[in-house]
Amino acid sequence: MNPSIASEATVLEIVSTGVQIAFWCLVGTLSLLTYLHAKRTVFQPLKTEVFKLQLTSLTRISEELHGKGEWELLQNFDLDNATHVNSWRILDQYARVVLRAESDLDVQLNALHLPDDDTSRKANGLIRDTQIKPNWKPFDASATHPESHRAQFTEMSGVLIPSQHSEFIMKLEALSADPLVPSAVTESLAELVRRARVNLVHIREVSREIAPELHDKYPTVEHINSATVSWIHNRWNSSREEMQPAAEKVLSIIRQYYEPDLIGFANRRKIGRTRSRGERAADRKSRRKRVSG
Structure with missing residues (x-):
C-alpha cells in the first residue's frame, strides 16, 4: 500500500475518533447542565411543596x-x-x-x-x-x-x-x-x-x-x-x-x-440593629440548601 494513502487513513481515523470523543463530551456536558438547570427550576418547586406538606404535618404534632x-x-x-x-x-x-x-x-x-x-x-x-x-x-x-x-x-x-x-x-x-x-x-x-x-x-x-x-x-x-x-x-x-x-x-x-431562627422572622427583625446584606444572603443560601437537599 502506498505510504501516503496509509498515512491519510490514519489521520482520518484519528480525526474521526477525536470528533466522537468531543461529541460525547459535549452531550455529557449538556446533560449535566440540563440536570442542574432542572434541579433549580423544575425539581425545586416539587421539593418546596413537599416541604410545605411536611411543615403542616409537624405543625399538627x-x-x-x-x-x-x-x-x-x-x-x-x-x-x-x-x-x-x-x-x-x-x-x-x-x-x-x-x-x-x-x-x-x-x-x-x-x-x-x-x-x-x-x-x-x-x-x-x-x-x-x-x-x-x-x-x-x-x-x-x-x-x-x-x-x-x-x-x-x-x-x-x-x-x-x-x-x-x-x-x-x-x-x-x-x-x-x-x-x-x-x-x-x-x-x-x-x-x-x-x-x-x-x-x-x-x-x-x-x-x-x-x-x-x-x-x-x-x-x-x-x-x-x-x-x-x-x-x-x-x-x-x-x-x-x-x-x-x-x-x-x-x-x-x-x-x-x-431551625426557626434561620427560616422564620427571628433573624429578620433584630432589635437594635439592621441585618447586613451578607447575613441575609447566608440565610437565603441556607434555606435553598434545606429545600433542595
Whole structure:
C-alpha cells in the first residue's frame, strides 16, 4: 500500500475518533447542565411543596404538645382520672376478697359509660367523672375474721382504660405514621406514648405495693366505708414516669429540624440593629440548601 494513502487513513481515523470523543463530551456536558438547570427550576418547586406538606404535618404534632406542662399532659392522656377510678377498684377488690363485702362501684362506673348500644367503646372503660364513692356491705359471715382471707389479695386484677386515653394515643400514632414526618420525631413520639401506657398500668404495680398496708388501714367494712383514695393516687404520682420531658423532646427535635431562627422572622427583625446584606444572603443560601437537599 502506498505510504501516503496509509498515512491519510490514519489521520482520518484519528480525526474521526477525536470528533466522537468531543461529541460525547459535549452531550455529557449538556446533560449535566440540563440536570442542574432542572434541579433549580423544575425539581425545586416539587421539593418546596413537599416541604410545605411536611411543615403542616409537624405543625399538627406541635399543636398537640406545645405549651403543655405535666398536668396538661396527664389530662390529655386522662391518666389522672384513670388512676382515681382504678384506685377505687383496688379498694373494692380488697373489700370483696378480704372483708367479704360488696359495693355499688360497678353500678357507679356503668352509669358513667356510654349508652349500651356503643359496646365497643364501653368495653374500653369510658370514664368521664371521678366523683365516685362506693358503699360496701358485708355479704359473708366470715367477714368478722378477715385475717383468714388477707393473703388472698396481692394486687388488683385488670386496669380500666379510659377511651380518652386510647383516643389520644391513636391520634398521636396517626400523626407520627405520616411518611413525611422525620424518623427522629416519630421515635420521640413513640417514647411519649410508651410513657403514657406504662403510667396507666403502673397503678397495678402500686396495688401490689400497698396490698400489705390495706389490712392495717381498713381492717373492717366500717373503716373502708370512710376511706379515700388520695393516698393511693399520691403513691402512683410519686413513682410514675414524667411525661413533660418526652413531650419537650418532640418539640425540640421539630425546632432543630426547621431551625426557626434561620427560616422564620427571628433573624429578620433584630432589635437594635439592621441585618447586613451578607447575613441575609447566608440565610437565603441556607434555606435553598434545606429545600433542595
